[in-house]
Amino acid sequence: MNSRLAAITLNTFREAVRDRVLYNLILFALLLVASAPLFGQISLGLEKLIIVNVGLSSISIFGIIIAIFIGIGLVSKEIEKRTLYTILSRPVRRWEFITGKYLGLLLTLVVNTAFMTVGFFVALLVVTRHFVGEDAGFLVAIYFIILQFFMVTAITLLFSSFSSPIFSAIFAFALFVIGTFSDDLRNFAAISQGMTRWLATGAAWVVPNFSSLNVILQVAHGEHIRGQLILFNTIYSLLYSAAAIALAVIIFERRNLK
């Protein structure tokens, strides 16, 4: 990584930390650990299933919220506050700025998720008293959640490269919801006819496929996640994110920053 890219990445991370974004994870960890014994009392025999579902879903939702709400301001805030002027008057390429901002937010999300993961496993230990081999599947689910963050952050950054923060948030969140149900969209395309089939198939290809990245229910029931799916999801997420970032760069390269 070149030094300018590294500097922008670390500064973006530092901004998130100093804006106390990561404080939410302390709250999350404390709440989850503190409420763990309650799950045992309210759901006889199902406490592990519930805590896995609640814990992993919370990690995902917290991360998506952070990705969208910090992501929409990554570029627009720099333009609005004119901090970008002094950045672009340096030997910084516009693609370095966009990529650095993206990586900085990803770093924030990964650190956030790492802390939440520790909180989740502590809560799990409180409930189950010991770990078993299939609990490693939870790590795969968390890895897939991180891959979702890669894509959501890239999509948010893409929208914020040409749209206002509010619209960027709406577009990104809408695309996240549609992507979560992308399997249904594919099924609909398969049973449709004529023009509807074409449109539904096109939409199914364009929207991010978040449904294959959501394996929370499977791991909660102790199902094994195939290596092939891990490989496919990794390649897919990286390619999709790279395409979204490349598009954001192309738009930003042509933009007059008033």
Add this chain to the structure above:
Amino acid sequence: MSALEILGLSKSYAIGFWRKSPKVALQPLHLTVEEGEVFGFLGPNGAGKTTTLKMLMGIIFPSSGSARILGHDFHDPDIKKRIGFLPEQPYFYDYLSAPELLDYYAQLCGLSSDERRRKIPALLERVGLPGVGKTQLRKFSKGMLQRVGIAQAIIHDPSIVFLDEPMSGLDPLGRREIRELLQELKDQGTTVFFSTHILSDAEALCDRVAVIHKGELRGIGVVEDLQSKNVSKSEVVWQGSHALPAVTPLLSDIRVTGEIVRALVSVQDLDMLLEKLRQQRAQITSISPVHGTLEDYFLSHTSETETAKA
């Protein structure tokens, strides 16, 4: 080699709902700044000064024309290693301290960690901010932020600095300090290009100035020349107040001390005044041309079109 050559840069924006009517922010601008010069870019608010600087810095794109900075195309990212820029009313990452901010900008300019460690405390001292320590910029006054702004612009020892209204919002003391800093830069051989509408600053600092108004270059030249171009009146001193009633219509700013009269006369009326004074047998003591100020030049070049239109 010129430090800056602006070769017909222009900028227009499409406005209106259908974006069909163009608004010209800057007409094709041609300008050359020599190395080591302090160049003032003067104009009232909305004249096109900031637009020009934003184009030179690659923040907005010109509609036509180009520019060369230190002999290189202004789009060349590498040339920016030799450029410093202070935007108008700068705002910096307020969650950082001054040393952290300078460290960040120095990294973006490619300075090594050794250089950064060595330079940052010395530079903070130089801009009058020693011992600011870990105080976040959100707690800084406007004057302090302006000094941080100057510091970030010169952290990498640039060959040319572009400053957009560097004195704006500063108190008289702050303005003097910034003026001294700019003078220091000039003494070191740094080319300084700064925009301002505070004419006394330009008068005190600049070798040459350009006046821009409504996106159009209205005049350019050496400050002393521009001032002497503006000789439109002479001060005449004579003895003999009895002559006054006969010449009063030709005069302005009349001051009488006993028998001695001082008054201003326009260059066109000077011969007639002298003739009348001789007829009245007044004793002429002195005649001296009154040099216009930069302000006179500025006002005459930013209002003539309006007067003509009226």
